[in-house]
Amino acid sequence: LQTDETLPLLASETVEKQTKPKPLHTESSLLSAMEHCGREIGDGQLRTAIREAGIGTPATRAAVIETLFARNYIRRDKKNLVPTEKGLAVYDTVKDKKIADVEMTAAWEDTLAKIETGEADAPSFRRDIEVYTAQIVAELLSATLDVAPSGEQCTCPKCKKSRILFFDKVAKCADVDCGFTLFRNKGGKVLTDKQIVGLVTTGRTPLVKGFRNREGRSFDAALVLNPDFTIGYSFPDRKPQGEKSGRKR
Ligand SMILES: [Zn+2]
Incomplete structure (x- = not known):
């Protein structure tokens, strides 16, 4: 080959591939990641500080x-450790905050080492920690945690802006000022997340079997979201067996 020589391009081709996600942690790989978390830190001095410490101590990591x-x-x-919906929601909330920043821990370790050698002043470190603590507490108190255990996502039908959060007994709007709340308990049944999503997004559910009225009698009905955002029953047109009349709203 000569410098500046031009060669003909014989063929080219584009190939579509996908990157692979990092494998899930096992308990031992997570322990090791905590021990060696400094590898992800850009700053050389902080990286050195945390390399010797890691997150936690051998006694506390487990x-x-x-x-x-x-x-x-x-x-x-x-063997894998799988994050739950709740875990991911917490992660989403804190990932950009100081409390989740491993460089903070590294900076502390660095300062502690300097206090040991007399290069840094212990009382001023303590004051810094106090300021930091006040900051993260304020940050965390202002954070709103959206936990949707089922992973269901839908928009509030009342304010049409915020998300619906699913809890054990209720589903409610993430915006407390909106106040939209649905109780899961209806006619002796507990509504599933899916049924609630149907109600909230389409205004009704398919026919649900086995509600019980006050007398304890069983009946089937679809649920509808009333204009005042309460839940009502909608009865099928044909007369259901065991019911005297089909009532329709
Ligand atoms: Zn709302």
């Missing part, structure tokens, strides 16, 4: 993971 289980942020799938 307990940190146990806490993630206890709070239902992760679950086990064979």
Whole structure:
């Protein structure tokens, strides 16, 4: 080959491929990631500081993971640790905040090391920590956590802006000023997330079997969202067996 030589291009082709996500953590890979988290830090000095410390200590790292289980942020799938909807919602809320910034921990370790050697002043470090604590508490208090355990997402029918949050007993608008709330308990049944999504988005559900009236008698009905945002029954046109009349709203 010669410098500046021009060669003919014989063929070219584009190939469509997909990147692979990082594999899920196992307990041991997560422990190791906590120990060696400094690899992700850009700043050389901070990276050195955390390299020696990592997140937590050998004695506390396992307990940190146990806490993630206890709070239902992760679950086990064979050896893998899988984040739950709740865990991902918490992550979404805190990921850009100081409390989730591993560089903060690194900066502390760096300062602590400097206090040891007399290069930094302990009382001023303490004051910094106090300021930091006040900041993260303020940050966390102002954070709104959207937890939709089912992963269902729909927009509030009342304000038509905010999301509906699903809880054990109610589904309600994320905006407290809007105040839209649906109770899951209806006619002796507990409405599923899917039924609530149907109600909220289309104004009604398909026929639901096995409601009970006050006398304990069983009946079938579709649910409808009333104009005042309460839940009503809509009875099928044909007379259901065991019911005297088909009532329609
Ligand atoms: Zn709303």
